[in-house]
Amino acid sequence: MEKVLRTHKINKYFYDPVKFQVLKEIDLSVNKGEFLSLVGKSGCGKSTLMYILSTMDTDYDGDLEIAGQRLTGKNQNELAAFRNEHIGFVFQFHYLLPEFTVLQNVMIPALKLKKYSREEIESRAYEKLKILGVHEQARKQSAKLSGGQQQRVAIARALINDPIIIMGDEPTGNLDSYNTQLVFDIFRELTHVYKQTIIAVTHDGEFASKSDKVVEMSDGMIVNTREKNVALPTS
Amino acid sequence: MKLTFDIAKTHLFSRPKQTLVAMMGVTFGIGMFIAMVSLMTGLNDMTESLAMTSSPDIRIYHDITQDRTSIVEELNPRGINFVHHPKPKNETQKVRNAFKIAEIIRRDPTVRGVSPQLTSQVFYNYGPVQLGGTIAGVDIIEEDRLFGLKAKMKAGRIENLIQDPNGIIMGTGLARKLKAQTGDRVVITTPQGFTTTLKIVGLFQMGIGAIDNIKSYASISTVQHILQKEKAYITDINIKLHDFHLAKELAPQYQKQFRYKAEDWEVANATMLLGVIIRNILTYSVSITLLIVAGFGIYNILNMTIINKMKDIAILKAMGFSGGDVKQIFVIQSLAIGLAGSVLGLVIGFGLSSLIAQAPFNGGDILSIEHLPVNFKLKYYLIGIVFGVTTTALAGYMPSRKASHVDPIEILRG
Numbered sequence: 001m002e003k004v005l006r007t008h009k010i011n012k013y014f015y016d017p018v019k020f021q022v023l024k025e026i027d028l029s030v031n032k033g034e035f036l037s038l039v040g041k042s043g044c045g046k047s048t049l050m051y052i053l054s055t056m057d058t059d060y061d062g063d064l065e066i067a068g069q070r071l072t073g074k075n076q077n078e079l080a081a082f083r084n085e086h087i088g089f090v091f092q093f094h095y096l097l098p099e100f101t102v103l104q105n106v107m108i109p110a111l112k113l114k115k116y117s118r119e120e121i122e123s124r125a126y127e128k129l130k131i132l133g134v135h136e137q138a139r140k141q142s143a144k145l146s147g148g149q150q151q152r153v154a155i156a157r158a159l160i161n162d163p164i165i166i167m168g169d170e171p172t173g174n175l176d177s178y179n180t181q182l183v184f185d186i187f188r189e190l191t192h193v194y195k196q197t198i199i200a201v202t203h204d205g206e207f208a209s210k211s212d213k214v215v216e217m218s219d220g221m222i223v224n225t226r227e228k229n230v231a232l233p234t235s
Numbered sequence: 236m237k238l239t240f241d242i243a244k245t246h247l248f249s250r251p252k253q254t255l256v257a258m259m260g261v262t263f264g265i266g267m268f269i270a271m272v273s274l275m276t277g278l279n280d281m282t283e284s285l286a287m288t289s290s291p292d293i294r295i296y297h298d299i300t301q302d303r304t305s306i307v308e309e310l311n312p313r314g315i316n317f318v319h320h321p322k323p324k325n326e327t328q329k330v331r332n333a334f335k336i337a338e339i340i341r342r343d344p345t346v347r348g349v350s351p352q353l354t355s356q357v358f359y360n361y362g363p364v365q366l367g368g369t370i371a372g373v374d375i376i377e378e379d380r381l382f383g384l385k386a387k388m389k390a391g392r393i394e395n396l397i398q399d400p401n402g403i404i405m406g407t408g409l410a411r412k413l414k415a416q417t418g419d420r421v422v423i424t425t426p427q428g429f430t431t432t433l434k435i436v437g438l439f440q441m442g443i444g445a446i447d448n449i450k451s452y453a454s455i456s457t458v459q460h461i462l463q464k465e466k467a468y469i470t471d472i473n474i475k476l477h478d479f480h481l482a483k484e485l486a487p488q489y490q491k492q493f494r495y496k497a498e499d500w501e502v503a504n505a506t507m508l509l510g511v512i513i514r515n516i517l518t519y520s521v522s523i524t525l526l527i528v529a530g531f532g533i534y535n536i537l538n539m540t541i542i543n544k545m546k547d548i549a550i551l552k553a554m555g556f557s558g559g560d561v562k563q564i565f566v567i568q569s570l571a572i573g574l575a576g577s578v579l580g581l582v583i584g585f586g587l588s589s590l591i592a593q594a595p596f597n598g599g600d601i602l603s604i605e606h607l608p609v610n611f612k613l614k615y616y617l618i619g620i621v622f623g624v625t626t627t628a629l630a631g632y633m634p635s636r637k638a639s640h641v642d643p644i645e646i647l648r649g
Contacts (some may be wrong), residue, residue, distance in 0.1 A: 051644050056553060077557045084555020091647055095550040097242075099249035109554045111238045157554075169647065 004164055004197045005030040005053065010062035012048060012220075022048050023060070024220045030165070033195040035187060035206035040217035047169060049217070050201045054087060054167050055079045067164045084112050088158025088166040090200075092173040094150040096142035100130065102153050103138040110160045121160075128156040132186060148179035155186060159196075166190070168200035172207055184210060239560055242551075243567035246540070254572060257536045261576025262531035262583060265623045268522035270586020272615045274591055275514040277608035282511060286504040288382060289443050291350075291473035292482040294503065295336070298496035299326045299518050318632075333469030336493050340474060345485070348380040353458050353470040359421040359451075360430075361413045368409055370423065372458025375404075380473040384439060384452075385438040390417045391437025396454055398616060402436035403457075408448035410438050423461065431461045526622060529576075530630035533569055537634040541565060548638055549646035558639035565638050569631020570624065577623030581616050 010026040013019055022045045030036055037047040049108065052064065053059040055071055057077070064071045067086060071079065088109075096105045106125040116124065129135040132152040137145055142153060151171070158166050171187075172180040184207055190196040191212065200211070206215050209228075216224040245587050247254045305318045330336070330351075337349045352373040358365040375396045379580050384393055396402050405415070415421055424430045433453065440447055459468050474489075476482060482499035490497040501508055541548070548561055592609035617630050 002628075047648060051648070056555070056644050077559070078554065080555045080557040080560075082555075083553065089550075089553050091550075093546075095546055095647070097547050097550070099245045108238070108242075108551075111241075112555055112560075 001027050002032040002035075003227065004032045004067060005199070006063075006065045007053070008062070008063040009067075010049070010052060011055075011062055012045075012052065012060040022220050023052070025222075026062070026222060028215065028222065030197060030199060032197055033191055035191040035198045035212040036200070037211040037214045038199065038201045038217065039203065039205070039208045039214055042203065044217045045220040046201045046217045050167060050199065052167055053165075053199060054089065055083055084109060085161055086164045088161070088163040090151070090155050090158050090166060090168040090171040092141075092170040094154040095146075096150055096153060097155075098141070098143040100142060101138070102134065102140055102142050102145065105142050105153060106157045106160055109157060113161050115161070125156070125160055128159050129153070131159075132156045146184065148175055151175060151183060152186070155183070159190070164197060164230075166196060166198045168198065168202075170202055170204075171200055172202070172204060180204070180207065187211075239563040240567055243564045243571065244259050246544075246564070247568055247571060250540075251473050252580075253536055253540070257533050257572045258576040258579065260532035261573055261623050261627060263578040264522065264525035264626075265580025265619045266583035266587060267520075267525055268408050268582060268620050268622065269615060270587035270591065271518045271521060272618075273584070273588035273610045274607060275518045276612070276615065277592075277610040279511045279514055280610060281604070281608040282507050285304075285443050286500060286507050287479065288387075288441055289446050290500050290503050291381060292476045293474040293486050293489060294496055294502050295330065295472040295474070295493060295495050295497045296470060297326070297328050297330050299323050299328060299363060301496065311585055328470045329464075330469050330472060330495055331467075333467070333472055336495075337472055340472070340489070345476050345478065345481055347475045348377060349475075350374060350377040350381050350473045351455075351469045351471070352378070352473060353455065353462070353464070353468055355458065355462055355470075356426055357461075358415055358424040359409065360424060365424065366409070366412060368451065368594045370403070370451045370458055370461075372453055372455040372647045378452065378473075379475060380442075383630040387439045387441055389438040389440050393437065395436035396452065399434060400454065400457060402453065403433045404437040404439055404452040405435050406447035406450045407438050407440040408444060410435065411453065413449065425461055425463075427463065429461060429463055433457070455470075464511060522622070526626045530626045533627050533630040534574060534634060537565060537569055537631050538637075540568075541634050541638045544638075545641060545646050548641045549643035551646060552641065552643040561633045561641070562639035565635035566628070567633055569635070573624045573627025573631070574620075576627070577620045580623060581619055584619065585611075621640075 006029045007026055010023055011021065012023040013021050013036070026049060038050060040046045048057070052060050055064070060078070062072070069082070071082065086133055097108070100108070103125055104123065106128060107121050110121040110124065111118070126135060126138060132155055134149050134152045134156065137149060137153070142150065145153065173182050175183060187198050187200070191198055202208050212228055214226045216220055300323055302543070303324070305316070305321055307316045307318060333351045337351045338481060340346055341349045350373055354369055354371045357368055357370045359368050376394045379393055391404065393404065395406055403421070410416065414433055417437060420432050420434050422430060422432050440478060459466065462468070476485065479500060483501060486497040486499040557625050588609050588611065591607055594607050595605060596607045597605070
């Protein structure tokens with residue numbers, strides 16, 4: 001199985017108000033096409049871990065490697081470029097830019113990457129919106145959409161550069177059960193059909209239980225890893 | 236770059252009112268700067284050109300009022316001497332070898348013309364009334380080369396002065412006071428009490444009351460005659476240079492060389508030039524104040540925008556925009572505001588200056604102008620735009636830097 005992400009002995013401390021170890025010796029590896037849920041009680045360090053995995057937080061000890069590239073010790077600009085190309089984000093809130101249309105919002109990371117021409121990017125963005133079933137809203141201002149639609153646009157935006165990993169911080173935390181189910185189905189389709197790797201922090205037990213792998217954390221340590229016996233296409 | 240530009244543009248256009256308000260600040264500042272600088276430099280230029288038409292670049296004369304050491308001080312150099320109310324020696328104002336000096340100076344290639352002359356206070360008799368004034372005995376051809384007298388003649392020709400040994404060319408203001416015209420005779424009394432009758436052969440107008448109302452020209456020999464002085468009697472040597480800025484350097488050289496006081500135009504017109512300096516200080520201090528206020532406006536508006544856009548900044552950074560990209564987005568906005576505001580300011584400034592230039596202004600007896608003098612030099616418009624853009628760039632830089640340092644995790648974690 002191809003490893004997409006690997007961490008080695010990650011430690012992190014908070015210094016305010018007193019020195020406190022949030023993460024203790026985290027060793028984690030994620031396979032390609034895996035849908036992984038990070039669960040645990042609030043304050044267990046799961047979000048902190050995810051922000052380290054996302055390369056946005058660089059204040060830690062240990063090693064982080066994504067797609068065979070060691071990311072620990074790289075500077076902010078290199079990491080920004082790496083995120084742009086290889087990591088997609090979905091947060092609890094959609095964080096779409098309100099002045100832009102849906103299509104423009106999806107296009108922005110690709111325009112930043114400049115791998116394709118503007119026309120190609122536009123058609124690719126439109127395709128991604130189609131996968132998520134919101135292509136009919138493409139020309140609307142992003143603020144005019146419903147919460148569920150906005151979250152789907154945010155997922156389309158996360159997909160636009162064909163990232164190695166999509167990272168989600170409570171991606172369904174702000175959605176009703178219908179939309180939660182929808183987003184979950186989308187994630188599952190992405191992993192199984194498109195071989196997309198997804199790491200999601202969640203405290204939604206049901207959501208977690210349906211993912212391929214559940215990593216449970218407590219007091220800054222991984223206490224349990226359950227793998228669901230899902231028949232992954234192994235070809 | 237294209238992308239950050241697009242994002243900046245969208246930000247600006249999505250809140251047009253705020254953008255416009257920020258822009259108006261700059262527009263107002265630059266507009267006022269242009270209007271003020273145009274009028275002030277117009278006035279300055281006029282003052283300078285008046286100074287130039289009325290006074291020589293360098294004037295060499297015998298300064299008899301100059302302080303001299305008293306005999307007590309000479310005899311007792313180390314002691315404490317006190318001389319109360321000393322008076323000048325009875326010296327003649329004559330510049331010795333004036334024509335020789337003029338000849339030497341004329342050889343200098345930087346010199347445009349040299350005019351040895353003698354001037355004296357005189358009274359112009361207007362019936363029983365005596366009007367004070369001056370008369371200058373000049374080589375009129377040389378004087379024309381210095382001051383372009385031909386162009387300033389209102390009646391008669393300068394050559395008349397050479398043909399008629401009893402002719403004078405009079406300032407228009409003085410002639411008006413005397414109710415005299417060309418061809419009329421005027422009676423002149425010298426301070427020594429000598430009276431003579433001269434015929435007006437021409438009228439000139441310099442445009443400065445201080446000259447037109449009191450001065451007349453006559454030939455050197457005529458004035459020597461009415462002053463009862465000998466043929467070599469010359470009191471002033473007036474010099475015009477090709478570049479009047481050199482006067483300051485040359486004057487002390489001449490003073491040393493010829494041992495007579497050599498005064499450059501800046502010293503002679505010190506009060507006028509003080510006006511120039513004060514106007515410059517005023518223009519720039521008011522404009523800079525206006526621009527600083529506009530700068531604070533931009534600073535505030537951009538700061539608020541950035542606080543409102545924290546989430547956007549965070550997500551942009553998560554998606555791979557570097558701090559530099561984020562900074563660029565906001566710097567572009569402030570520059571766009573600055574540039575558009577400045578250009579509009581230039582247009583408004585031009586409009587205001589054009590209005591000022593049409594405003595009627597009566598210079599009275601002192602100045603013969605009908606409108607306020609306004610300068611339309613491109614230079615000030617360039618200064619204006621550089622000024623405006625620099626201020627906004629500075630005002631926009633600090634908030635933009637702040638935006639570039641936003642930590643996305645703090646905002647995204649909520």
